[in-house]
Amino acid sequence: MEQEQLQVKTPEYVSLQFKLAGLGSRTAAYLIDYAILVVSQIILTFILFFSLSFDAGAFYFDQNTLFITLYLIAIFVLNLGYFALLEFFWRGKTIGKKLLGIRVIQENGHNVTFLSSLIRNFIRLLDVYVIGMVLIFAHPKHKRLGDLAAGTLVIHEQGKNSSKKNAVEQYIEKCGLHKEDLTLESFDIQQFHQRDWQLLNTYVHRIITIQQKEKPILTEQVSEILLPKIDTRINQYSLSNESILLLLYLHLKDEWEY
Structure with a gap:
């Protein structure tokens, strides 16, 4: 069938x-x-x-x-x-x-x-x-x-080609970030909904193309919306908000990208 x-x-x-x-x-x-x-x-x-x-x-x-x-x-x-x-x-x-x-x-x-x-x-x-x-x-x-x-x-589930990284994954790799750098439990993942994923997905694709001076403004706007949902988790990490958002993208990608 x-x-x-x-x-x-x-x-x-x-x-x-x-x-x-x-x-x-x-x-x-x-x-x-x-x-x-x-x-x-x-x-x-x-x-x-x-x-x-x-x-x-x-x-x-x-x-x-x-x-x-x-x-x-x-x-x-x-x-x-x-x-x-x-x-x-x-x-x-x-x-x-x-x-x-x-x-x-x-x-x-x-x-x-x-x-x-x-x-x-x-x-x-x-x-x-x-x-x-x-x-x-x-x-x-x-x-x-x-x-x-x-x-x-x-x-x-949509098959994923692990041998070929997209532009966002290449950018994250260039930043020296790995999914394991941010530990999230199943409960943490469930705090985010489809609208959150759409916002985060748009952000990470935008952040790799905009000018350097525009990044802090956009990052701050998105951080204020998404990061309070896992603030108890991220307080233990000495990472920038941009890095945390990029790592969060790697976690939610498995959850929402079909």
Whole structure:
């Protein structure tokens, strides 16, 4: 099936285009994740087996009951938490989705929230996978029941050519800056929205072309808008505002550039 284009208008009135992930890539990603879960469950089963006591007696019976209860809880948490937690903290990706180059997003183009990820993956446990496949194939936006309930989409990430740097990346490299020079957590990244990315993206492309005397004015204007969102992070760095904005660009680029 050919990749279908979908245009989404964000709450910030920005139009984004995505390539919807179809049945083939989603199934392949799920099989990879499922294989990881199976191996994890086998390991847990071995741990349970060697933890059980086969001696007679009420004490051993109660102990075995406790181990089996913990085992069942661990299996449930693993099956739900693997998908829900990875998708939330890894920007809509699991290991399988990462390998296949797809990710989950909200219908408005924003990153998937923890509640949405929890809903779509809880329903995965209740859904018969054959029904899910039929829905993905038949639905115009390739949604299964979990996506319908959570308001999510699965899209292809735009491939990036790491061997060729664009003008902004060349400028950042020339400044001697590296993404690792600014440490940001997932919570910090989530403080910025599509409108912030548009502003920052415009700034960094403008800063490499304008005259030197104009840079401080533009940098100050953009800094006043964006940097207060991570002021607790950047206080520990002895970097100029321009450097911090350029490093912030490298972080948000992975988040917002599709």
